[in-house]
Amino acid sequence: MKALQVTSPGETSIANIPEPTPQASDVLLRVRMVGMCGSDLNTFRGKNPMVSYPRVLGHEIAATVINGPADKSGLAPGTDVTVSPYTSCGSCSSCLHGRPNACEFNRTFGVQRDGALAEFIAVPPEKVFRAPGLSIEELAIVEPLTIGFHAVARGRITAADSVAVFGCGGVGLGAISGAARRGATVIGIDVDHEKLSLAVDAGAKLTINSSRESLHGRLRELTSGRGPDVSIEAIGLPATFRSAVEETAFCGRVVYIGYAKEPVCYETRFFVQKELDILGSRNAMPEDFQAVIEMLQAHEFPVARAISRIVGLDEAGQALRDWSADPARFSKILVRVSD
Numbered sequence: 209m210k211a212l213q214v215t216s217p218g219e220t221s222i223a224n225i226p227e228p229t230p231q232a233s234d235v236l237l238r239v240r241m242v243g244m245c246g247s248d249l250n251t252f253r254g255k256n257p258m259v260s261y262p263r264v265l266g267h268e269i270a271a272t273v274i275n276g277p278a279d280k281s282g283l284a285p286g287t288d289v290t291v292s293p294y295t296s297c298g299s300c301s302s303c304l305h306g307r308p309n310a311c312e313f314n315r316t317f318g319v320q321r322d323g324a325l326a327e328f329i330a331v332p333p334e335k336v337f338r339a340p341g342l343s344i345e346e347l348a349i350v351e352p353l354t355i356g357f358h359a360v361a362r363g364r365i366t367a368a369d370s371v372a373v374f375g376c377g378g379v380g381l382g383a384i385s386g387a388a389r390r391g392a393t394v395i396g397i398d399v400d401h402e403k404l405s406l407a408v409d410a411g412a413k414l415t416i417n418s419s420r421e422s423l424h425g426r427l428r429e430l431t432s433g434r435g436p437d438v439s440i441e442a443i444g445l446p447a448t449f450r451s452a453v454e455e456t457a458f459c460g461r462v463v464y465i466g467y468a469k470e471p472v473c474y475e476t477r478f479f480v481q482k483e484l485d486i487l488g489s490r491n492a493m494p495e496d497f498q499a500v501i502e503m504l505q506a507h508e509f510p511v512a513r514a515i516s517r518i519v520g521l522d523e524a525g526q527a528l529r530d531w532s533a534d535p536a537r538f539s540k541i542l543v544r545v546s547d
Contacts, residue, residue, distance in 0.1 A: 211326035212524045212543070213262040217254025218532075220525030225264070225322075230330035235276040235283055237291070237331065239545040241348040241518075242324050243268030244528070245378060246444075249535070251318070252528045255469060258319050266323035266543070267293035267316055270347035273336075280333045290347040290501075292335045293317035293324070294491050309358065309491040316491070325524065325543060337494075339501045345518075346504045346511055348542050349378070353500045353509070354492035355465060356382020356442065360390065361496065362489040363438045363463045367391030372427060372436035373412070374452060375443035376403040378514070378540050379465055381410045382500070383440045385509055388412070389499075392438075395430055397423065400536055409510035427455050434458070440489075441465060446472045453478050453486075461485040518542045 213223045230236045248265045250256040269291040276283035283289070295315045296308030303311050317323040339347060356379050365371055371387045373380050376398040387394045388411025396407030399419040407415055416426045427435055435457035441448050444466025452462045453474060462484055479486065503509055516539045519527045524543045531538050 209327035210521060211264045211322070212266075212521055213264050214252050214528075215262045217261075218252065218529075220252070220528060222522060222525075223262070223264075225326065227328050228330040230275070233277055233332060234330040235280070235333050235336050236274045237271035237289070237329050237336075238274050239269065239271050239324050239327060239329060240288070240547075241270040241344050242266040242543045242545060243348045243352060243378075244524070244531070244541045244543065245352055247319060249528065249531055253532055256319065263318065264322035264325055265318045266325035267318045268348055268351045269293065269317070269324045269329075270344045271324075271329070274328070276336075277333055282338055283333060283336060287338060288342070288344065288347060289336045289338055290350040290497070291317075291324070291329075291331055292337070292492070292494065292497060293351065294335075307493075309493050314491070325521065325545065327546060334494075337497050337501060339505070341505055342501065343511075345515060345542060349511065349514065349540060350497060350500050350504065351492070352378040352540075353382035353385065353503075354496040355379045355489075356384070356440075357386040357496040357499050358492040359383050359440050359442070359463045359465050359489040360386035361493075362487045363440060363461045365390050365392050365438055369393070369437040370395065370431050371438045371440065372397055372452075372455065373407075374439065374441045374448045375466070376400070376407040376412075377442065380440075380442035381407065381509075381514060383442055383465070384410045384412050385503060386499070387438075387440075389503065389508070395427070395436060403539065406510060406513050406539065409513060423451060424455060431457065436460065438463065444468050446470060450474060453484065456482065456484060458482045459484070461487060463487045463489050465489050515540050515542055518544055521545050
């Protein structure tokens with residue numbers, strides 16, 4: 209079958225690789241569309257330490273069931289689905305504590321194992337989610353939105369909270385939408401006007417363009433001088449890692465989704481003086497997938513605006529090169545693998 213491989217940093221090819229051999233309990237899927245995210249871009253750039261080459265990219269998946277276990281009547285051939293792209297071992301500390309999303313030995317499609325930018329994949333049925341009424345494009349953006357929804361759950365966000373979301377890309381938009389659905393007052397922070405406009409459509413009541421305005425001054429102005437109750441960092445830069453701690457209100461919560469690509473130096477007195485909860489957020493749980501699906505079924509997310517480009521599998525390599533050259537031009541790139 210055809211697949212898109214990153215053969216080495218900055219280099220891609222369309223390769224012929226073996227079709228998957230499903231286990232008896234697996235669901236065989238025809239891949240329809242795959243979204244590309246920041247981890248795919250980092251892999252293309254050679255900046256993802258978890259990746260070895262060559263690697264088939266892709267973990268934001270829309271697919272159609274070809275064949276599934278006889279006892280899974282909801283997964284009949286022809287059913288359109290999305291997929292949780294993670295694995296869990298069942299025996300590490302995370303799994304034993306009921307948090308398989310943070311499995312110590314997780315292998316995500318397109319990262320620690322070959323991904324879904326191929327014609328077929330085989331997955332366990334518990335990783336497959338039906339979503340009646342959703343389009344293929346909507347199915348392909350479920351997974352990145354779940355990452356933001358999970359961060360909202362980690363932050364214990366309620367309607368009483370003000371929430372600053374650093375970064376209004378795909379994951380940040382998920383956090384904005386998830387927090388807004390809980391009734392929180394959401395402040396979207398970015399340096400790009402178009403992304404901030406999209407953040408408003410996704411549920412942000414307020415926005416800050418930190419390239420044109422004082423982040424500290426505006427956050428204090430918008431939160432009655434206290435700072436946000438919760439900050440969610442969805443960029444992965446040392447500066448925004450520090451800002452999240454510095455700007456969050458006393459006794460607030462800081463949730464980190466992004467990976468900083470270099471060591472981060474903190475003024476650690478804020479951790480203690482403010483008695484902050486510092487929380488990591490990794491991947492997503494099944495309930496996050498269900499919550500995002502329900503939001504999309506209710507037409508409460510600006511799907512069309514969030515998608516900046518749709519390309520075919522043969523064009524995906526060039527799309528990666530374009531994205532790498534000018535990241536600000538793109539919000540979400542989708543790759544159509546089959547009709």
